[in-house]
Amino acid sequence: MPSLLEAIEQKYGISVAIFVPCKSPRMIVPSLLVLNDCDIATAGEKEALVAKCACVEELDLAKNKLNDWPEVFGILQQMPRLKFVNLSFNPLSTPLWQQLQNLVLNSTYIDWESVQQILDHLPGLEELHLSLNDYNNVNLCKIDYKKKHKHGGIRKLHFTGNPVNNWKEVCKLGYAFPKLESLVLAECPIESLDVNRNYERSESECESESPHDGFRMLKFLNLNSTRISTWDDIEKLAKFPTLHCVRIQGCPLWESNEYTEHERRQLLIARLPNVEILNGGGVIGADEREDAERAFIRYYMEKPESDRPERYSELVSIHGKLDPLVHIDLRPEKRVKVTFTCGSNREVRSVDVYRTVSDLKTKLEGFAGFSAAKMKLYYVDQDMDSPEEMKYPQKQLYSYNIRSGDEIIVDCK
Incomplete structure (x- = not known):
């Protein structure tokens, strides 16, 4: 099978080796080059081809043997003025x-x-990165974005940093990629997962819309640094049928100082029974989930009934109504009464347990009759017989678990 270069030579009767002084080689081939049914399968020598075809504007290669796209692009690259190409029946x-x-x-x-x-020519594509492309809308399906599923191979989509702010536009990605399993929307200014927000729609249309309708196979969703600001939007994530891994940090919802980091995680876990991995890390264990759900109940049981989300009733039906937690202060007593013994002298004093051993020695100089530098202290627990030397000057007294009724023996070195 001839190359394109050979077909040109055969049709126009000019060999590459022949020099024609009257005409430049670039003018040999007309601007309209028709080579139908010539069994062309390859481009041929590139340098010779560009010399002959630099002025070609229209190329008709229908009914040839071209079966390799890189070979086709090799031909097109040698024709910088090309405006039209026909590759039919190849x-x-x-x-x-x-x-x-x-x-x-x-x-x-x-x-x-x-x-x-591009997607039309990449049937095996599974992962697509379209971040930072300044998209404020999605326009992949011009006819009916809900029904025209053309890209069933895409499993992962990265869409970080695009200025799209409406979840309805995001849903179009789900309809365009119906088998999507992973979606990264970090740093997109999405304000809500409400698909009907800012849209005037009939009541029947609104009922058919849902934030998860286009994401039936989505397993992973990254909403970090979006503008999600309400718990209502978080609860919508629980409706995604296969979602089990979520990242949602750096959102306005977390800007309030109302919750600690631990409380925030508990409130998220309790709201998202379908999510197994939250903000990275390991799988949420059964104990952590139960603790979170109980904490959720206790958090909202003190709120007015009108402020309680639907999830509250669901969890009460599982765990029942819980008693409020009793606040127990586990900090050591600040002052205790200790018996001090130095020789034949005994005295009961109230001692600050946050005082250091060094400070205590200084305070006992008058009682002992000698300086702190010459002093040794021994702590005697009332439940134990053997005394413990208090060797470390900067150690605080509470670290000895000192209690009222204990004894400290003062001795001279």
């Missing part, structure tokens, strides 16, 4: 890069039409 049934599984187009500002065209 055996190009195998799409370009059918083995490609991961494509990164971050910060390329590629438009949606181009994305659509």
Whole structure:
């Protein structure tokens, strides 16, 4: 089978080796080059091809034997003025890069039409990166974004840092990629998961809409540094049918000082029974989940009934109504009464347990009759017989578990 270069030579009767002084080699081939049914399978020598075809504007290669996309692009690259090409009836049934599984187009500002065209030629694509492309909407399916599922192979989509702020637009990604399992929306200014927000729709249409409708197979969702600000939106995540891993940090909802980090995690876990991994880390264990759910009940049992979410009733039906936790102060007593003995002298004194051994020695100089530098102290627990020397000057008394009724013996070195 001839190459394109050989077909040109055969049709126009000019060999590459022949020098024609009257005409430049670039003018040999007309701007309209028609080579139908010539059994062309390859491009041929690139340097000779570019010399002959630099002025070609229209190329008709229908009914040839071209079956390799890289070979086709090799031909097109040699024709910088090309405006039209016909490749009909060439055996190009195998799409370009059918083995490609991961494509990164971050910060390329590629438009949606181009994305659509690329995806049409990548049937094996599983992971797509479209971050930082300044998308404020999604326009992959022009006809019916709910029904036109063309890209069933995509499993992972990275969409970080795009200015899309409406969940309805995000849902279009789910409809375009119906088998999507992982979606990263970090640093997108999404304010709510309400698909009907800021949209005027009929009541029947609103009933058919749901935040998770386009994400039936989604397992992982990253909402870090979005603008989610209400617990209502968090609770919507519990409706996603297969979602089990969520990242949601750095949102306005967490800017309040009302919760500690631990309390926030508990309130999240209790609201999301479907989520197994929260903000990274290991799988949420049964004990942690039960503790979180009980803490959730106790948190809202003190709130007005109108402020209690639906999840409260669900958890009460599981764990029952709980008693409030009793606050127990486990800090040591600040002052205790201790018997001090020095020779034949005995005296009961009230002692600050946060005082150091060194401070105590200084305070006992008058009682002992000698300086702190010459002093040794021995702590005697009332429940134990053997005294313990208090060797360390900066050690605080409470660390000895000292209690009222204990004894400290003062001795001279």
